[in-house]
Amino acid sequence: MDDTLEPLPYIRPTLQNMGSWNPTRLLPGERSGIVHRMDLNECPLPPSPKVIEAIRDHAHLVNRYADGGCPELTEKISAATGVPVDCICWGTGSAELLSNIVRLAIAPGDGVVAPTPVWRRFHGVFSSLEADVAHVDIRDDGSVDPDGMIAACGGKTKIMVCVTPNNPSGAMLSEAEVRKVAEKTPDDVLLYLDEAYYEFARFAGGPDGLAILQAHRKGPWIVTRTFSKAYAMAGLRMGYAMANNVHVINALRSLTGTFNVSAMSEAAALAAWEDQAYALRIQETTATERRRIVDGLEEMGIEALPSVTNFVSAPLDRPAGPVIQAMKERNIRIAGWAEEGYGHMIRVSIGLPEDTDAFLTALREILDAG
Ligand SMILES: Cc1ncc(COP(=O)(O)O)c(C=O)c1O
Structure with a gap:
């Protein structure tokens, strides 16, 4: 193994000597x-036995690229959430989407407001993009600090990353707090709500962040959710993004993998969605x-x-x-x-x-x- 510490001229400075991470x-x-x-x-x-059956029923289709728009499932999610179908897109887990959501907003030196601690993946994304990150400490209970996040927005801020419930802490924002973030985040900042643990929050009586943004945010927003956690499908890699306008989704789609989801994954997620x-x-x-x-x-x-x-x-x-x-x-x-x-x-x-x-x-x- 070549473990040289000499910078390699063909790799960007922020990606030198990353070490192996798996x-x-x-x-x-x-x-x-x-x-x-x-x-x-x-x-x-x-996963649900119906998911396993759907995977079996669609396994013969893997010779083809799937329709990455997941039309049938997108219709269902649109009907359940009120987000238009053209404002929804899919990724290999929400991890693929979150990297690219930050990427669509940030050029080197642009500002991000994000909580800390936060899921480790975010740090990798921010540093690889050479983002200027305002790290806002989480509160003692582990939840994101809405006032601190709003106060941290400045002239260079392009995107605010708000994770609720937060990982690694597990705490969520209240309905009033999400509403405050929705209303007070400047209108020229893309507000990104990562709701990977949304279903758990709802089960615990927590708010529907998406619905709050739909009702109260005037500026741009995007929300991601996933089938990895609450639907027991981490290995199938199905996450989705919902935004207030088609331009954000089109930009995101242009950055995600061309052939990122499979027919088997879509069918499985559809079956999971229907087995509540x-x-x-x-x-x-x-x-x-x-x-x-x-x-x-x-x-x-x-x-x-x-x-x-x-x-x-x-x-x-x-x-x-x-x-x-x-x-x-x-x-x-x-x-x-x-x-x-x-x-x-x-x-x-x-x-x-x-x-x-x-x-x-x-x-x-x-x-x-x-
Ligand atoms: C906060 C948060 N967002 C996103 C993800 C990505 O999950 P997936 O790519 O499986 O949807 C995770 C995974 O642990 C997470 O904790």
Whole structure:
């Protein structure tokens, strides 16, 4: 392997010496044995049986490029949300969309307002684009600070990234707070709401961010949601963006992969969308296991942040790195927080009851062992 630190003239300065990054990598031992995957905020349940049937029924179509507009599903989402069909587009997960949403707004030196800590992917996108980022600290409960975000907008700001519920904290904004962001973000700033955990927020009684933007925002906005989390389809890569105008969607579409979604994925997402009873079961089991994790942490004297999502974050009384490593050696994968100053935080994704048991038992033993 060539691990030279000399800059390579044909790679942009912000992309030099990136190191290898693959959070989904399975170690050789993890491929065969039991692994408690509690680090990537996946759904531990398989998708609805109807989704699996739809995949089977459409598998023979993979010799063709699909209609990347996902017309049938787009119609349904349009009918459910009131967003016109030409203001909706699809990506290989919302991750593909979020990179390109920032890209469509930002040239080197342009301003972004974003919360910190926030999902790590955003930092990579901002730095690769040489964005001038105003990092706005999240509040003590882990939610985005609406007043801080609004105050951080300046003359150079092109886009505000608002993540609710936020990752890695799990906390959401209230209806009044989303409304404030919608109304007070300057009209020449693209307001981007990442609602990857939207369904969890709704189940917990939280607001519909999209509906609030539709009702109250005069300036431009875009919202992303995903089938990865609440519909148990992370591996199929289906996310969608909805915007207030077709120009934003057309620009986004021009930046996303030409052949980014498959007929199989569209059919699967359609089946998932129509099986809301199954999606509700996912919400119920997530809430039950989340409660068990929060209670189990509390019994160890650890106070988790208030999460409505399929993950929970909590502060330890020591650096999290060695604890995360010790858990990994027991085949339990959990995550830390990437940002400086948060090295004592762990983030654990909600799993099956046996994952919860394994996590709580191992954490207690590791912490007791000092
Ligand atoms: C806040 C947030 N946005 C977007 C994503 C991307 O998810 P996907 O690409 O699977 O839709 C994630 C994944 O964990 C996330 O936490």
